[in-house]
Amino acid sequence: MVVTDNIDQIRQKRWQDPTVSWGLVPTMGALHDGHLALVKKARMENERVAASIFVNPTQFAAGEDLSTYPRPLERDLAMLDAAGVDLVFTPTADIMYPAGFQSKVEVTRLSRFLEGASRPAHFAGVTLIVCKLFNIFQPTRAYFGQKDAQQTVILNRMVQDLNLNLELVICPTQRASDGLALSSRNQYLSPAERAAATVLNQALQTAAKLIKEGETRGDTIRRTMGELISGEPLARIDYVSAADLNTLEELDTLKGDVLLSLAVFFGQTRLIDNVMMYDI
Ligand code: AMP
Numbered sequence: 001m002v003v004t005d006n007i008d009q010i011r012q013k014r015w016q017d018p019t020v021s022w023g024l025v026p027t028m029g030a031l032h033d034g035h036l037a038l039v040k041k042a043r044m045e046n047e048r049v050a051a052s053i054f055v056n057p058t059q060f061a062a063g064e065d066l067s068t069y070p071r072p073l074e075r076d077l078a079m080l081d082a083a084g085v086d087l088v089f090t091p092t093a094d095i096m097y098p099a100g101f102q103s104k105v106e107v108t109r110l111s112r113f114l115e116g117a118s119r120p121a122h123f124a125g126v127t128l129i130v131c132k133l134f135n136i137f138q139p140t141r142a143y144f145g146q147k148d149a150q151q152t153v154i155l156n157r158m159v160q161d162l163n164l165n166l167e168l169v170i171c172p173t174q175r176a177s178d179g180l181a182l183s184s185r186n187q188y189l190s191p192a193e194r195a196a197a198t199v200l201n202q203a204l205q206t207a208a209k210l211i212k213e214g215e216t217r218g219d220t221i222r223r224t225m226g227e228l229i230s231g232e233p234l235a236r237i238d239y240v241s242a243a244d245l246n247t248l249e250e251l252d253t254l255k256g257d258v259l260l261s262l263a264v265f266f267g268q269t270r271l272i273d274n275v276m277m278y279d280i
Contacts, residue, residue, distance in 0.1 A: 001081045001086060001087070004090070005095055007095070010050075013086075014138060014257070019043070021167075022047075022049070022139045023042030023043070023046035023049045023139060023140065023143060024042070025141055026054075026144075027051060027076075028053070028055045028184065029053040029070070029072070030071070030184035030187070031071070031075075031080070031241075034147060034174040034183070035042065036083050037143070038145060041143055042169075043083070045169070046140060046141060048088040050083050051089070052133055052137075054091055056126070058121075058125035059122050061119060061122070064119075069153040071183070096129065099152055101111050103128070104124065104126075105128045106123075106127060109155055110157055111127075113150070114241055115151075115249075116150070123151070123154055123186050123266070127155070136164060140166060141167045141168075141169050142166055142169070143165060146173050147174075147181050147183070147272070149276065156168055177227055178198045179202065179274075180200065180201060181271075182199070185269055185271065188267075189267075193230055193234050193269065197235075197236060197264075199231070203224075203228040203262065204273060206224060207260050207275070210262065211222060211258070211280060216253050217252075217253065218242045223243045235264050237262070237264050239263050241260070241262065242259075243259050243261070244258065244259070254277075256279070259277075260275055261273070261274035262274070
């Protein structure tokens with residue numbers, strides 16, 4: 001496995017044989033089985049697999065966890081090596097954003113809802129860095145987790161809008177045995193918060209069941225999720241949502257493809273999770 005922070009070396013590897021297919025898995029490191037599921041899928045679908053590890057400062061707001069975000073680089077590299085990754089890009093912020101940098105990549109409307117309402121500059125940072133990574137690697141396919149549902153919707157839009165020549169592959173959310181979505185941020189949780197956090201998946205599953213049984217009132221679904229989570233004293237809701245999966249707008253009446261999603265604080269730690277429901 002080649003590990004480099006050098007963009008020219010990435011390009012040289014990528015284009016050594018232009019007929020070879022490449023899958024790219026962008027990450028911020030602190031890897032877990034969710035990331036490895038993306039690598040595994042990329043491994044199955046491409047002749048070569050690349051990953052990036054970069055805690056991207058432009059997607060963090062002041063006061064968020066940029067400085068404390070876990071960075072266990074040696075462990076991450078060992079995991080990627082064992083998973084069969086060929087090439088890992090580990091740039092510094094200076095390499096990605098050298099002096100004089102001033103460009104933007106934004107998907108304007110979709111970035112305002114849900115996560116974007118709570119984290120206004122977040123997706124501009126995500127689309128900027130992902131666009132740069134796509135330009136650096138020019139992968140055949142790029143792999144993202146459904147865990148970050150809005151991110152997948154926004155990146156799909158970006159790929160279409162900017163005519164980017166690659167396929168996005170969205171992989172299912174990997175969960176702990178008690179249903180909590182795996183996240184690098186779970187390690188911030190105290191044991192009591194970790195136990196309480198199972199309420200997130202429970203709330204989503206309860207809402208999904210109600211919808212399958214015929215409930216179509218958006219307010220009822222949002223209220224049900226809100227009440228279940230509020231019953232957990234360690235949880236503090238940021239938002240609960242039942243939105244159109246394509247426009248991300250809240251729905252009065254659920255129909256078509258629906259994204260049930262939520263963001264909830266446990267202490268200082270903000271967790272997100274979601275369920276997608278199709279053809280309601
Ligand atoms: P991150 O390192 O948190 O930026 O995540 C890198 C990629 O892994 C993103 O595409 C995430 O959506 C994906 N990912 C994170 N957690 C999970 C999970 N539990 N299951 C599947 N994919 C995930």
